[in-house]
Amino acid sequence: MKILINGIQSNLRFSSAHIIPGHSSCGFIHGHSYFVDVEIEGERAGEFEFVVDFKDVKGYTKELCNTLDHRLLIPIFNDLIEFKEFNPSEDSIDELVNSKVARFKIAGKGYSVPSEDCVFLELPYTSAEELSKYFAEKLASKLAEKYDNLTSVSVCVNEGIGQGAVYTKSLVE
Numbered sequence: 001m002k003i004l005i006n007g008i009q010s011n012l013r014f015s016s017a018h019i020i021p022g023h024s025s026c027g028f029i030h031g032h033s034y035f036v037d038v039e040i041e042g043e044r045a046g047e048f049e050f051v052v053d054f055k056d057v058k059g060y061t062k063e064l065c066n067t068l069d070h071r072l073l074i075p076i077f078n079d080l081i082e083f084k085e086f087n088p089s090e091d092s093i094d095e096l097v098n099s100k101v102a103r104f105k106i107a108g109k110g111y112s113v114p115s116e117d118c119v120f121l122e123l124p125y126t127s128a129e130e131l132s133k134y135f136a137e138k139l140a141s142k143l144a145e146k147y148d149n150l151t152s153v154s155v156c157v158n159e160g161i162g163q164g165a166v167y168t169k170s171l172v173e
């Protein structure tokens with residue numbers, strides 16, 4: 001059985017700025033008002049024969065949205081971003097999080113942004129595709145703590161009405 005949660009109607013949204021280094025139009029800092037749709041498949045189980053409690057899914061997803069809301073999303077595993085005083089392959093992401101200022105260059109342009117205004121993501125890009133995978137994996141991990149009847153978690157991260165990317169995380173081997 002499958003359950004669906006519509007991000008617009010369930011207020012699963014966030015607004016963030018990001019940059020896609022090297023892209024002709026998305027290579028500049030810009031932002032989106034994102035919304036997140038969730039689809040979960042699994043067997044009905046438990047006292048009420050739910051696939052999963054909607055309240056849990058919406059709560060966990062909203063927590064993820066809140067961590068990204070009104071922040072600059074920075075993909076630390078992008079080879080086109082040159083960080084000052086941080087090496088993504090050697091240093092802990094905590095060093096960036098705990099620093100006062102994030103300093104980096106993209107295509108020769110220098111940026112200096114208060115770290116508290118940023119979310120540093122262990123991703124190569126902050127595209128809708130990568131964000132949908134990020135959400136699906138985080139949500140699947142959180143739901144697995146409480147549910148053992150789920151077979152997949154799909155998340156669509158929409159950059160606006162009519163355009164989004166879907167990633168499905170299988171929970172069966």
